[in-house]
Amino acid sequence: MELLIRIKMNENLFLRDPESTELGRKIVRQSILLIQEMGFEDFTFKKLAVAIHTTEAGIYRYFENKHRLLVYLVTWYWNLLEYQVLFQINNLTDSELRIRKVIELLSREMEESLSGNDIDYKALYQIVIAESNKVYLTKDVEANNKAQLFKPYKDLCARIADLFTEFNPGYPFPRSLASTLLEMAHFQYFFMNHLPSLTDFGKEKDTTKLHEFLEVLVFSNIRNGK
Amino acid sequence: MELLIRIKMNENLFLRDPESTELGRKIVRQSILLIQEMGFEDFTFKKLAVAIHTTEAGIYRYFENKHRLLVYLVTWYWNLLEYQVLFQINNLTDSELRIRKVIELLSREMEESLSGNDIDYKALYQIVIAESNKVYLTKDVEANNKAQLFKPYKDLCARIADLFTEFNPGYPFPRSLASTLLEMAHFQYFFMNHLPSLTDFGKEKDTTKLHEFLEVLVFSNIRNGK
DNA sequence: TTAAAATGATAGTATCACTATCATAAAAAA
DNA sequence: TTTTTTATGATAGTGATACTATCATTTTAA
Numbered sequence: 255m256e257l258l259i260r261i262k263m264n265e266n267l268f269l270r271d272p273e274s275t276e277l278g279r280k281i282v283r284q285s286i287l288l289i290q291e292m293g294f295e296d297f298t299f300k301k302l303a304v305a306i307h308t309t310e311a312g313i314y315r316y317f318e319n320k321h322r323l324l325v326y327l328v329t330w331y332w333n334l335l336e337y338q339v340l341f342q343i344n345n346l347t348d349s350e351l352r353i354r355k356v357i358e359l360l361s362r363e364m365e366e367s368l369s370g371n372d373i374d375y376k377a378l379y380q381i382v383i384a385e386s387n388k389v390y391l392t393k394d395v396e397a398n399n400k401a402q403l404f405k406p407y408k409d410l411c412a413r414i415a416d417l418f419t420e421f422n423p424g425y426p427f428p429r430s431l432a433s434t435l436l437e438m439a440h441f442q443y444f445f446m447n448h449l450p451s452l453t454d455f456g457k458e459k460d461t462t463k464l465h466e467f468l469e470v471l472v473f474s475n476i477r478n479g480k
Numbered sequence: 481m482e483l484l485i486r487i488k489m490n491e492n493l494f495l496r497d498p499e500s501t502e503l504g505r506k507i508v509r510q511s512i513l514l515i516q517e518m519g520f521e522d523f524t525f526k527k528l529a530v531a532i533h534t535t536e537a538g539i540y541r542y543f544e545n546k547h548r549l550l551v552y553l554v555t556w557y558w559n560l561l562e563y564q565v566l567f568q569i570n571n572l573t574d575s576e577l578r579i580r581k582v583i584e585l586l587s588r589e590m591e592e593s594l595s596g597n598d599i600d601y602k603a604l605y606q607i608v609i610a611e612s613n614k615v616y617l618t619k620d621v622e623a624n625n626k627a628q629l630f631k632p633y634k635d636l637c638a639r640i641a642d643l644f645t646e647f648n649p650g651y652p653f654p655r656s657l658a659s660t661l662l663e664m665a666h667f668q669y670f671f672m673n674h675l676p677s678l679t680d681f682g683k684e685k686d687t688t689k690l691h692e693f694l695e696v697l698v699f700s701n702i703r704n705g706k
Numbered sequence: 707t708t709a710a711a712a713t714g715a716t717a718g719t720a721t722c723a724c725t726a727t728c729a730t731a732a733a734a735a736a
Numbered sequence: 737t738t739t740t741t742t743a744t745g746a747t748a749g750t751g752a753t754a755c756t757a758t759c760a761t762t763t764t765a766a
Contacts (some may be wrong), residue, residue, distance in 0.1 A: 270743090275725085275743075277743080281726085282623050283507070288601055292619065293618055293619035295618065298722065299722085299723075299724090300721080300722075300723090308744080308745075309744090309745065309746070309747085310722095310724080311724090311725085311726090311744095311745085311746090311747090312743095312744065312745075314723090314724070314725085315743080315744085319723075319724080320723090320757095337629075346516075349515065366522065377676065379685075384618065386612070387613050388617070389615065389766075390674070390675065391610055391611065391613065391670070392519060392520065392521065392613070393519035393521075395674040395675065396674060399674065399675060403565060403576075404675060406524075407678075408675065408678060411677075411678050412677070426680065426696075427680045427681065427693045427696065427697075428720085429677070429678060429679055429680045430668055430678070430679045430680050430681070430693050431697070432678075432681065433668070433671060433678040434660070434664050434667075434668070434697070437663065437664070437667055438663070438664075440662050441659070441660075441663055442656055442659070442660070444617070445659060447623060448616070448621045448625065449616065449621065449630060449634065449653070450627060450636050451637075451638070452633075452637050452653045452655060452656070452657050452658075453653075453656045453659065453660040454652065454653045454654065455653055455656070467653045467656050470701065470704065471653075471657070471660070471697075471701060474700040474701045474703075474704040475696065475697060475700045475701070476650065477700075478700040495711090501712075501713095503712080503713075512733080523753085523756090524752085524753065525753090525754075526752085526753075526754090534713080534714075535714065535716085536715090536753095536754085536755080537713090537714085537715085537716090537717070537755095537756085537757090538712095538713065538714075540754090540755070540756085541713085545754075545755080546754090
């Protein structure tokens with residue numbers, strides 16, 4: 255079975271829907287590769303334009319600027335992840351197992367299988383790890399927040415928080431713990447690979463220990479006072 | 481008693497020591513105000529130059545580029561914070577109290593008193609919260625890490641990790657928990673103010689609950705399996 | 707007092723982030 | 737099928753950014 259997941263994106267993210275045309279899809283596909291390769295600050299619309307044989311103006315018809323494009327990419331990822339969480343958790347009744355499943359989904363790349371569009375998920379995952387914070391760490395957070403740009407992230411966070419509450423209704427900080435889990439899944443991965451002394455995982459590019467850390471982090475908290 | 485703390489900064493951070501001249505000190509002082517006010521991406525050397533009545537070239541004699549200047553500022557903060565931790569903890573024997581003290585230091589602005597140089601600590605604290613991650617979330621982390629630019633951050637992290645180990649030698653992830661604490665002290669503060677639904681603190685600009693969250697976060701973990 | 711170091715003033719270059727215009731090609735509506 | 741709309745390509749241009757270079761002048765230190 256091939257199933258195509260179509261995620262409805264917030265219209266404030268683009269000027270023209272990139273999923274609606276071939277050029278738009280190329281912009282998205284190629285920008286993922288370029289941003290991952292050269293980092294967000296070195297990435298420019300000019301370079302992207304050259305890579306897909308169009309012009310800067312062509313790209314500006316789809317995205318207002320490169321920051322919006324980044325938000326688009328990251329948001330798309332959060333949306334897909336929430337979908338995955340929902341789907342994978344659906345058949346689990348035990349709330350501990352549900353939480354374990356979420357942690358697992360968070361700490362590894364997505365399966366290629368659910369593509370259809372040929373997006374490089376591994377590259378996108380790397381972008382989320384290294385660049386996703388830049389999406390909201392700006393002076394116009396509030397404005398962007400009002401424009402609902404961060405809704406997918408907040409929804410995912412809320413969903414995870416609900417799992418914590420389901421596990422232990424008495425735990426007082428489900429949302430903060432959820433955002434901590436989301437951020438740390440990525441930060442610790444980044445640290446492991448680039449600043450290993452900030453972690454206890456050595457430089458084994460193995461996520462087992464990271465995974466274990468996250469589980470201990472979460473369960474120590476929500477078991478507390480149960 | 482007026483005591484002046486002089487922090488020895490890594491020489492890779494600047495081209496000419498900004499503490500050695502009046503212009504250098506002006507660059508540091510004013511850049512803190514400007515970055516805080518307009519955000520790092522909108523901040524430019526040109527604007528800074530105008531503000532302190534010098535020229536771009538003048539600033540480039542001190543700092544290679546604005547990223548290095550940001551690293552300088554953030555690093556300076558980490559250095560000072562480690563000093564504060566050391567100083568404040570010195571007279572405490574109980575390791576639980578020591579950890580509590582650290583959390584307290586992390587989750588509020590520094591006291592103006594220890595200035596001497598008239599640096600705006602509140603502004604600097606805001607910069608650390610909103611911009612400090614940008615210091616290492618770049619493609620040249622590894623190079624910058626080799627140049628020891630992140631040493632103060634890593635040292636602080638190691639010191640906090642040691643406190644955790646002192647409290648419970650059996651806890652397996654002291655460093656990761658320390659980096660989690662450091663990052664989350666700032667992230668949760670940022671979320672509370674700008675994306676409150678990611679936290680459980682409402683939009684009360686009150687750090688009490690945040691503080692409590694961090695304590696629960698840490699102690700749930702290191703008490704675990706003691 | 708002289709030499710060295712720091713600053714100011716000015717200019718210049720390549721790239722970036724964007725906007726505008728107009729002709730053409732492709733797709734959708736008539 | 738023809739007409740009309742919509743998307744693309746090609747080119748140009750503007751102002752800002754991120755630098756580097758030069759040289760005269762002022763300040764500081766030997």
